[in-house]
Amino acid sequence: MTTRRNFIKKTATGSVALSFSGLILPSMANANILGANDHINCAIIGVRSRAKAHVMAIHEQKNAKIIYSCDVDDTILEEHNLWCQENIGYIPKNEKDFRKVLEDKDVDAVFIATPEHWHAPMAIMALQAGKHVYVEKPCSHNPYENDLLVAAHKKYGKKVQMGNQQRSAKTSIMGVQDIRDGVIGEVYKGEAYYSNNRGSIGKGNEIAVPDTLDWDMWQGPAPRENYRDNIHPYNWHWFKTWGTGEVHNNGTHEIDLCRWALGVDLPESVTSFGGKYTFDDDWQFVDNQQVTYKYQDDKFITWTGHSRGKIIPNQ
Known part of the structure; x- marks a missing residue:
C-alpha cells in the first residue's frame, strides 16, 4: 500500500513520474530565472483566495506574466477568470491538472496556494520538472516533508521561497x-x-x-x-x-x-x-x-x- 510517507519519499528521490498538481516576491525577480523571452512565465496552482495576492504581485513585475491558472474546481476557476480580466486585463490559460502545467516547458515558475497537504509534494514535483517555486506557508504538512523539500531544492538547484511574507516587508x-x-x-x-x-x-x-x-x-x-x-x-x-x-x-x-x-x-x-x-x-x-x-x-x-x-x- 502506498502511504503518504512513501509517496513523498519517492517523489523526493525522483522515482515518481510527472504523469502522476500582501505578497512580495524579491527572489522571483532574479535575472537567473528569466525565460527565453526575457520574461518569467508563471503558473498559479490553487486560485481561490491567496492566489489573488500572487496575481497582483506578479502583475507588478514588468518581466513576469501569468500563463496558467490551475485549480481542481471549475467554479473557482470561472470566478478567478472574471477577477483576472477585471484586475490584470487578461485571462491566463486554465488547467485543472497541475501535472500538465509542470510538463509545459514554457513555465519558469509555479506559485502554490493549494491546501497544505499538497504543498511539499507539489513543490518537489515542480522542482523535478525544472521549475522555480513559490509555496505558501506552511511549506509542508509535517516536519519530515520539510527535510525532503530542502533536499530537493539542493538537488535540482532551483529557487524556492516559502510564503512568510513578513520576511519581505x-x-x-x-x-x-x-x-x-x-x-x-x-x-x-x-x-x-x-x-x-x-x-x-x-x-x-x-x-x-x-x-x-x-x-x-x-x-x-x-x-x-x-x-x-x-x-x-x-x-x-x-x-x-x-x-x-x-x-x-x-x-x-x-x-x-x-x-x-x-x-x-x-x-x-x-x-x-x-x-x-x-x-x-x-x-x-x-x-x-x-x-x-x-x-x-x-x-x-x-x-x-x-x-x-x-x-x-x-x-
Missing part, C-alpha cells in the same frame, strides 16, 4: 534591524498573538462530489475520504488529514517574525496547552492554544492563539 525589515541594533535593549522574549471568532463548521454530511470538482486530485497524496459538505473550499484547515490548524495557518507568520527578531533557529523545547473549547463540530484541532518555545541563551517565544470564541447572544 520593508516595515518588518526595518523593525528587525532596529531590534538587532539594540534600540530597545537586549531582547530575550518575543510575544506573538492571533485572535479570531471563527464559527462552527458543523458536522459534515456525506454527499455526492460536485460535478465541478475533481475530488480525487484534490486529495492527492492524502488518505482517501468520502466527500463531505463542510470541507471544501476552506474548512480543510481544521482537519488533520489536510490542514495543520491555526498555529500554522496564522501562527506561522507571527512566530516566524519573533524568531527572526530574536535571531533564533530551532527551539530546545516546546510546551503547549489548550483545547477545543467552543463548538461541538468536526473541527479536529485545538481552537484556543498557548505555546512556549524555549531557545538557547534563555530566549523564548510565546504564541497565544484564540481561533474561535462562542458568540454570546444579547441578554
